Amino acid sequence: MFERFMPKLRVDSVFDIDLDDLYAKGYRGIITDLDNTLVGAKAPLATPELMEWLQKVKESGFKLVIVSNNNMDRVSIFSNPLNIEFVHSARKPSSSPFRRAMGLMGLSSDETIVVGDQMMTDVYGGNRLGLFTVLVLPIAIGEEGWGTRINRQLERIVKRRLGKHGKWLEEEKNK
Numbered sequence: 001m002f003e004r005f006m007p008k009l010r011v012d013s014v015f016d017i018d019l020d021d022l023y024a025k026g027y028r029g030i031i032t033d034l035d036n037t038l039v040g041a042k043a044p045l046a047t048p049e050l051m052e053w054l055q056k057v058k059e060s061g062f063k064l065v066i067v068s069n070n071n072m073d074r075v076s077i078f079s080n081p082l083n084i085e086f087v088h089s090a091r092k093p094s095s096s097p098f099r100r101a102m103g104l105m106g107l108s109s110d111e112t113i114v115v116g117d118q119m120m121t122d123v124y125g126g127n128r129l130g131l132f133t134v135l136v137l138p139i140a141i142g143e144e145g146w147g148t149r150i151n152r153q154l155e156r157i158v159k160r161r162l163g164k165h166g167k168w169l170e171e172e173k174n175k
């Protein structure tokens with residue numbers, strides 16, 4: 001029952017995602033989380049390094065939509081200067097924001113990747129729809145609200161369970 005929280009791929013950060021490899025495998029779109037995936041939860045704007053990555057995403061042939069559980073202000077202030085489409089107040093792991101994002105990109109579930117830092121929202125939500133899920137390490141864990149802190153506790157339990165079954169082999173890098 002814990003496999004539903006298991007990402008297809010684990011990397012340290014979005015910068016470690018092998019875009020060319022995923023493109024070769026037929027993926028064309030990225031649904032990405034915002035807080036602690038692209039920037040820290042308290043960082044209002046993209047860093048220069050992230051802007052470069054977003055450009056690379058585009059040049060590699062991918063469409064990208066931000067899907068965030070955070071509110072309209074937070075998500076639009078971040079996304080609008082970058083000209084990126086977004087779904088705010090998404091209520092992940094609900095399926096509807098993922099479907100909406102795929103609709104915005106005009107892509108199907110077998111062409112779409114989900115990237116996020118949380119197993120309970122990003123990974124679970126993506127897995128439910130059969131999307132290729134990528135888990136990144138959270139950028140700034142100290143800046144998280146209480147809802148996320150509870151999810152982190154749940155993640156620890158799930159990782160322990162998966163570990164017992166040999167499915168979560170790596171040491172946790174963030175405590």
Ligand SMILES: [Mg+2]
Nearest residue numbers: 033035036117
């Ligand atoms: Mg997040």
